Amino acid sequence: MDHPVATIIGFLETVHPYDTLPRDELARVATSFSRRDYGAGEEVYHAGEPLRGLYLIKRGSVEVQEPSGQVISLLGPRNSFGERGLARDGLAVTTARVTEDSVLLLLPVPEFRWLIATYPAFERFFSRGRGHDTRGGDLTTQKVGDLMARKPVIIGPQDSVRLAAQKMRDARVSSLGVVEDGQFLGIVTTRDMTHRVLADGLDPSTRVAEVMTPDPISLRPESLGSDILHIMLEHRIGHLPVVEGTALVGMITQTDLTRFQAVSSAQLVRDAATADSVAEMAAVTARIPRLLLQLMGGHNAHEVVTRLITDIADTVTRRLLAMAEAQLGPAPVPYLWLACGSQGRQEQTGVSDQDNCLMIDDSATDADMAYFQALARIVSDGLDACGYVYCPGDMMATNPQWCQRVGVWRSYFRRWVQTPDPMAQMLSSVMFDLRPIGGQASLFKDLQHETLELASRNSIFVAHMISNSLKHTPPLGLLRGFATVRSGEHKNHIDMKLNGVVPVVDLGRIYALIGQLEPVNTRARLEAAEGAGVISLSGARDLIEAYDLIAQTRLENQARLVRSGRKPDNFLAPSDMSDFERSHLRDAFVVVRTMQSAVGQSRGARS
Structure with a gap:
């Protein structure tokens, strides 16, 4: 018997990554699912059999076994299974059996593969290649x-x-x-x-x-x-x-x-999406340091770790938006909540503050704006309670300056591009890292294209942006040493955020501006810049490898702090590294400095 589509839509809205789909696409996908009822002990499929599709548990529990009979996981509601076989030759590589009366939803193979090919969130979530967190979730191979x-x-x-x-x-x-x-x-x-x-x-x-x-x-x-x-x-x-x-x-x-077995990005996303209170969500985000430790222990790539951690922040934000609307009533006009900073770039680590803004349909009245100010306060306060502390620079939707109609945002962007003073440069950097999180995404899409084109054509603006990006320099000292923090709590440490990843983040943003490239994630920007010929093939490869080493070292240090019972931060003591590690990290910083010099020379050519 097929499940009513409306019921499936309501259920999928609480399941990641389906919760990332546009509303009309979610409704279409929901019609592809069919219901399957199983009694306790009944086998869903056996290893080696052709799979009929991807299974999603709506009610009950499923035990997954290796061909040897070893139980490798016990899954509950909102968990999917069968994707490993679908990603290969369509044959089941495990055996699945329900442990109690269960209701499963079956997504046909063609629809599953289409979603993987079309939506990056699905590809990341169901990937079994390099870096997916299921690798880090294999208890038996963890050290x-x-x-x-x-x-x-x-x-x-x-x-x-x-x-x-x-x-x-x-x-x-x-x-x-x-x-x-x-x-x-x-x-x-x-x-x-x-x-x-x-x-x-x-x-x-x-x-x-x-x-x-x-x-x-x-x-x-x-x-x-x-x-x-x-x-x-x-x-x-x-x-x-x-x-x-x-x-x-x-x-x-x-x-x-x-x-360990209870902590995975999918589990945290599910728990956040179904939380009934801010306190429940705060309990979920409190598990992020443990997730970081687990993912790094599984030798996952930094860009995958940060994306998986950012997915949790995105889910928390969308859940808070839903809670705010439940409290205030439906939004009077369309709106869009956007993240900037590390969340916008999908680069959050074990320590992050919040950076966000609201774009509101131009039809909003002054009374409507009061609604959105209240909504912003509920969401921002909730994020703070969940560990995403208030932005020190007040770059949040609670600031009336960043809670505006689309027309006002358009005037902001135009003014910043046309008058590139120091404040405009800083705000422009924020602008180029914006990413829609919840609401009407179309409010931003045309504006993003328009602003990228306008900014890239303005050589003076580009030159100012390049100049601003060169203010953050790698921590290179004399005689093959490092320039460390000189005083305070973190004396003799390297700031792996400000002097480590930020110089590369700034370079990626410049390349995206010059090439009118849409990716917001830093590594994706570097790869897109290489593909568009904005930087040379050798330069791109060197910079990507340097960035990978710097970002990976930053996360490994955070995991080390968590393992020792401390809170993760961005400060690394060179003395905690081997000579080999120090040498390679310094070489990576040299590559970044070389690429900065190249960008600086291009600025001179543009002037």
Whole structure:
């Protein structure tokens, strides 16, 4: 029996990446789905069989197994499966079986492949090639060092079991490493407290050494997740110390494994899209640092990691827009919410503020504008509560200057291009990074084409933009060293944002302006500039490789901070790198500086 189309549309609006489709396209795709009902234990398909299409779970749960019979995932509502076979020869590479009465929606093969070929969001989401987060989501191939959630909490062997219990309570952990003079001796768990202390009526002053498990089974950081699973299952234990030499460097628990398997970009997007409150969404975004750690542990490319993280911010924004409309009533006229900055470029990392604006149909009255100011406040406050803090420069839709009718925005863009003073240059940089997030995308499309053409024809404006882009320089010091922050909290660190990725972001924006290129993402801009002949083939290849190294190093450093229990930031200490890493990073900065020099010379030629 087919599902009513209206019901499918309502469901797809809560499922990523279908929630990115234009409304009319979503309605068309919804008609392609058919309903399939399965009873508990029934097989959906078997490995090696031809697939009928992509399956989407509306209700129930599905167990996916490798041909060997090993269960690799347990899927719930809004999860898709079968895409791996469709991306190859159309044959199932796994076996899928429902574990309870379930309702599945089936998207035919031709429609699935058309969506992949037409919409980048679908290609990214369902790709199984380089960089999709399912690779990082394979627990068995992850290194143990990338699975550790925090620094281990330790206690001395001569300390009392009362102190041990207090430490476990205060740190909210179920085990402690027993360490003396830096040497790992054993482990004490909540189970030990129950079975060896309370059950035997021991005094709270009893020494930890008397109840701990000495010389427990342990792993090294370079061990694999499969080692954890095998040891835990074979020995029926729930805690595994991670040891390097004689030092305890981490603790892996069954909770860590559960947390790891529950964190994926798709899961976070789903949870954000279905959240009923800002608090629920904030709980979702609080898992982003863990997702970053997981994705980097899976050796995913930086541009994929940042896009997957940005997808979460996009979903949170759209959910907040829906909540605002539910509170205020339907919008009186069409509008468009746009992101700029790192979200606009789909380059968000583990630490991001918010940069956004509102474009409103020219038919809006003054009373209508009051509605949009209220909507902007609800969304911006919600983003802040979810960790996307208010923009220090007030580049937000809550600022009346950035909550305007399309006609006002058109006059802004024209004035900035025609009068390229320092403020106009800064605002123009923001303008070229705008990306529609929610609302009527057509309000911006014509304006984007018009502004790119107008700006690229104005040689004085282009020269000013080039000059402005050269203000951010790579951190190159004398004698093959680095120019680091000179004072303050981050003294002797490299600012991997301001002096690392921003110089390349600025170059990408200039190339897009010169070539009238539409991509907003930096790496996509560099590739488009290469294809359009804006920069030479060799120059493009060198710059892309340099950017990849710089951006990847930035993310690896953020993951390292998360692993050590700290908040991710953009500051890297050269002393934390090997000579080999420092040399290659410096070479990458040299490439960026060389390309800046080339752009600067072209500016002179234009003058």
